[in-house]
Amino acid sequence: MSNNQNQLVLDALQQRFGAEVLSASEPYGLLTVEVPSNRIIDVLSFLKEHEELRMDFLTDLCAVHYPEDPGREIAVVYHVHSMVLNIRLRIKAFLPISNPEIASATKLYSAANWMERETYDFYGVQFTGHPDLRRILNVDSMDYFPLRKEYALEDETRNDKDDRFFGR
Amino acid sequence: MxxxxxxxxxxxxxxxxxxxxxxxxxxxxxxxxxxxxxxxxxxxxxxxxxxxxxxIGYIHRAFEKLAERRPYNQITPITDRLNYCSSPINNMGWHMTVEKLAGIEVSKRVEYMRVIIMELARIADHLVCNSVIGVDTGALTGFTYMFQERERIYEMFEAVCGARLTTNIGRIGGFERDFPEDFKRKLDDFLKTFPKRFDEFDSLITRNRIFMDRVIKAGPITAERALNYGFTGPNLRAAGVDYDVRVMNPYSSYEDFEFNIPIGKDGDTYDRFMVRQHEIRESLSIIRQALNNMPAGKHYTEVPDYYLPPKDEVYKSMEALIYHFKIVMGETPIPAGEVYHAVEGANGELGYYLISDGGRTPYRLHFRRPCFIYYQAYPEMIQGSLLSDAVLTMSSMNVIAGELDA
Structure with missing residues (x-):
């Protein structure tokens, strides 16, 4: 790690969770770790209650869809922030699209409530233990999850913007 | 009670x-x-x-989905429509996110110009919010005064970019044009006359007995609950937490400026109002500092891959024509990677979480919209209060529908 503070966080995580910190990297200086999806609440509450780190601010929660990665199609991404030490951390957990289920962080963070509803609304991630997991921005009668990659935004036969024609 | x-x-x-x-x-x-x-x-x-x-969701426009099909320079107009009371901050935040991803370092002058525009936008946003709190308590006069001042800020935006509300101001790498003389004149005039008129507004409202009785203890929130609810910006500072992205994670040379972060104590409507009042004065001071120390140079950085060449050169030079064509077609070299960039929006931490796979459009773009996150505390804040206080609480939280629903 290029940054001492990031090293501090990573050491604390590795000491507590060992090999369960599946990967760690530092894209653009922001420490990013991957953890198993069934351990996410343990990791979040460990960071929140850690006396030195005090990562008790949930900045952001969202999902990403990677259809080409079987068994790990949905990534749920958490951004937490320690305002005391001013360290940000990105935590990722991957879920299979056949059963996108992860524990809800609403017990730790009230802020997670709507963020999880939004993530469910757009990606269909099932947050177990969420008090009120309903759609939030889309209509209730919608029967698909629109930000998944299989729903193209434009006419799929249109190819004037296709990457192939630009040497990519 | x-x-x-x-x-x-x-x-x-x-x-x-x-x-x-x-x-x-x-x-x-x-x-x-x-x-x-x-x-x-x-x-x-x-x-x-x-x-x-x-x-919520009445004006949801699927911005995150739209962004996955748009080249990077065409996403700026989408950001206009998030918090439309201070679009320039959103625009600048987006330019900086792309610059961070592409590893572009813009010149000091561009950063100072951005600071001036962003602080003007912050003043405009706070003026709307605070004068509307006045309206909701029955004081329409202050509102009509302050909307005249906001109008002058919009005229300045118009002088720089041609638009007023949804500005699409600035480009990746700099500004579309240097500050015109017209803008400088208007800004000078504004800095001279605005503080006096703002004092007048202040003296009408801030210590007004009726106003104080209405807003003190209306819709309070503790610092602990505010943090748990993900509050940022003036609403969090009103609860007593001195968190400001401009200081914690300085961007666009904010570390060069001296300014105070006003904080409140009770997190009620009055504190939120007061924090904004003080921030307006701090913003004025930042603008003055930026003007006085404005570095010489050009209004853009030499990044021909991202920044459109001057139009007359496009007609004469092959090089410029190629760049022009590539940028307009959305063919800018963008590395694969993921980046989170946050700016201090007028109502809180506005974050851009951008994942690029190296293609012409983002693979995923998520907006961390401050008011989407803090508006969920609203039911808790108004529980047990009077209906008229609930209306005040909402206007003092500065919830903007465009940002809420994305």
């Missing part, structure tokens, strides 16, 4: 019932007191609110 007690069921029941009957009231989605498309289904006992259930 009548006493409130919590029954075993956790439901709030007022001891001062009118006839003990609980009514369901639909506040919004189109209601003159809600300043935007917000719906709240309230359970009220007389004038007192027992429960609120917000419904």
């Amino acid at each position: 009548s006493e409130l007690n919590i029954r075993n069921t956790g439901q709030l029941v007022s001891s001062e019932t009118i006839d003990g009957e609980i009514a369901v009231l639909n506040l919004g989605p189109t209601h003159p007191a809600t300043h935007g498309v917000f719906q709240n289904v309230l359970k009220v006992d007389g004038e007192r609110i027992l429960e609120a259930e917000p419904t």
Whole structure:
């Protein structure tokens, strides 16, 4: 790690969770770790209650869809922030699209409530233990999850913007 | 205030019932007191609110999906429509996110110019919010005064980019044009006359007995709850936490400027109002500092891959024509990677979480919209309060429908 503070966080995580910190990297200086999806609440509450780190601010929660990665199609991404030490951390957990289920962080963070509803609304991630997991921005009668990659935004036969024609 | 007690069921029941009957009231989605498309289904006992259930999404426009099909320079107009009371901050935040991803370092002059525009936008946003709090307490005069001042800020934006509300101001790498003489004249004039008129507004409202009685203790939140709810910006500072992205993670040379971060104590409507009042003065000071120390140079950085060449050169030079064509077609070299960039928006931390796979459009773009996150505290903040206080609480939270619904 290029940054001492990031090293501090990573050491604390590795000491507590060992090999369960599946990967760690530092894209653009922001420490990013991957953890198993069934351990996410343990990791979040460990960071929140850690006396030195005090990562008790949930900045952001969202999902990403990677259809080409079987068994790990949905990534749920958490951004937490320690305002005391001013360290940000990105935590990722991957879920299979056949059963996108992860524990809800609403017990730790009230802020997670709507963020999880939004993530469910757009990606269909099932947050177990969420008090009120309903759609939030889309209509209730919608029967698909629109930000998944299989729903193209434009006419799929249109190819004037296709990457192939630009040497990519 | 009548006493409130919590029954075993956790439901709030007022001891001062009118006839003990609980009514369901639909506040919004189109209601003159809600300043935007917000719906709240309230359970009220007389004038007192027992429960609120917000419904949002009325103006959802699928920005995150749209962004996955747009080249990077075409996403700026989308960001305009998030917090449309201070679009330039959103625009600049987006340019900086792309610059961070592509590893572009813009010149000091561009950064200072951005600071001036962003602080003007912050003043405009705070003026709207604070004068509207006045309107909701029955003081229309301050509002009409301050909207004239906001109008002058919009005229300055118009001089730089040609637009007023949805500005699409600036480009990746700099500004579309240097500050014109017209802008400089208007800004000078503004800096001279605005503080006096703002003082007048201040003296009309801030220590006004009626106003204070209405807003003090209306819709309070503790620092602990505010942090748990993900509050940022003036609303968090009003609760007593001195978190400001401009200081914690300085961007665009904010570390060069001296300014104070005003904080409140009780997190109520009055504190939120006061924090904004003080921030307006701090913003003025930042603008003055930026003007006085403005470095010489050009209004853009030499990044021909991203920044459009001057139009007359496009007609004469092959090189410029190629760059022009590539940028307009959305063919800018963008590395694969993921980046989170946050700016201090007028109502909180506005974050851009951008994942690129190296293609011409983002693979995923997520907006961390401050008011989407803090608006969920609204039911808790108004529980047990009077209906008229709930209206005030909402306007003092500065919830902007465009940002809320993305």
